[in-house]
Amino acid sequence: MKVVKIEGLVKKFGDLTAVDKINLTIEEGEIYGLLGPNGAGKSTTINIISGLLSANSGVVEILEKDIKKHSNFTKKNIGVVPQDIAIYEDLTAYENVKFFASLYGLKGEELKQKVNTALEFVGLSDRAKSFPKEFSGGMKRRLNIACAIAHRPKLIIMDEPTVGIDPQSRNHILQSVKKLNELGCTIIYTSHYMEEVEEICSRVGIIDHGKLIAEGTKEELQGIITDTNTVMITVESIVKIIEDKLKGIPGVVSVEIDENIVKVNSSKEVNNLDKIIGYFTNNGIKIRNVESKAPDLETVFLTLTGRKLRD
């Protein structure tokens, strides 16, 4: 089932085209990472999906229903975790979750039970009666998530949910995202931390200047920017290495030597790792470490947009 389907989405603010003919599909059970530099159109796209903004043209469907025609249905099935912590400091953690869940039509015992489950899920059930002003930044972020999930949405939109928190809370949140996904939630996840996206997202879309410039699994994105594999071999001494001999191995495209690290780039099509290792052992060169290095998402992003994610 397609949880999100976007076709030809355009949003303009005056002369500025913030979103320019984006097409996007997210299947049930995916964790979809949406990446883009600041001002790329990422937040505008998210705001249109969550019903906060209306598009100039294009179609957005949530659970195969048009968000304009079935606004109530689509809103009921979406949970939004905003980038900024959006809770009431003078309501207890329980009251915060209860209030937001009640807006989704939950009431009575069902409401109580779902509020308790949400608080338990984010590890705050023992602080249910506490006020958020007594919470750490990480706890507030977790409460921010609880407020968005208590009504059991099918699609959860998380806009940088780990900004400015300690590693322990960050880890807790990432585990929660994975657990929510295991429970059947489809998740759209944006973050400035590339390693988070690499760790949890099944697919990634990169937006720049309002356009979706690349989309796919991590491996597919890596494939877009390079057709080589890199092997980094750390040796005891480089004295005996003859660069030309290494380049003569079938599939090797280039060799770079930096101090005692030899970087060998080979064509993806050729499986030649045994031959490269064999060259070193046959010539009596002691190997300390071998590392196969594919380009990470940061490199992919940098190559595609010309900017670092945090720029």
Next chain:
Amino acid sequence: MKILNIMWKEIKHNLRDKKAMFMMVLFPIVLILILGAALSQYFGGDNGEFTIDAKVIYSMDNNQSLNNAFTSFKDSIGKELKITFDDTKDINKGIESIKDSKYTCYIRVTDKDIKIYKNKRFGQNASYIESIVNTFVDRSNAIGEIGKVNPKVIQGILADTKSEYTKAVSLEKKKAPRAKDYYAVTMITLMILYGSATGFYAIAGEKIRNTKQRLLTAPITKPELFIGKTLGCVAITTLQIGIVILVSKYLLNTYWGENIWTVMVILFSEVCVSISIGVGLALLINNESTGNGIMNAAIPFMAFLGGNYMPLENMGSKAIDAISKISPLRWTNQSIFKVIYGNDFSLVSTALLVNIGVAAVFLVIASIQFRKEAI
């Protein structure tokens, strides 16, 4: 149900906001106590020993019997009520001295009747003297008529004159607010106007707390959100003001008249107008500090024109009296005082119309603005 949830959330917010509770509940009570005690000498009312402490100028023509009766009358009440009487032969001087605010009243005893000229600047005191003189004139006329029929009983009636005047004055006096009565009304209406901040922050606060986005992504309509918030603010402000009225009535013993429910309806209409102004400003201005600045400048001005700090008639300015008509507080305060101290309902409908009208204008503007607004 969703509207009720939003209402209840607003009420909880305000009940837990110690600053707002202090401002809306404790502060007016403290002000009633302080101003009621500090300014008691500038107000009438039954404060034990009763005096008017005013200066009156008078002139008499040639009706000897009327002149004698008036002389006896003025000597009596002059001593009793500490009113100083100065005589003049010049009618113009008498009238001019009133215009120049040198005297509270000018009483002219002609051959046929008694005329009284009063300076409104002296407000309640001038009215008391007018009332006393009218009582005297009525009595004189009655005695004259009786004399024509049965001259023998006149002496007996005249012997009882003094106590009648005092009684008349005392009854009149009870219908005037004491300082604490006056400030019980005006401080409450002032605080209700400050309650516009409750409406303002109900809307602006969601933006400040970043919760607006979360609310708008929930399956509630903008009208539901708008209505829930407005009703929540009206409910909490009504509750806060209700507490102040109860404390002022039963603990501070201020006088609220015999038609307190009418007074409550007028106050409720003011609550509605205040909240509407706050909500409307929040949506029109869209900037916390500017909105705050406007409220902090406009409220004291409106309160001054409404006579919340001091009765405007004491200033005796026609211009201020005319300008004061733009303040909803003027109509609210005047209608309440008329109901409490005169059982006079003539201004109630005007006050309600002004309040409901202004509230409606702001609510319509606010709801249009809210509908148009994106995040």
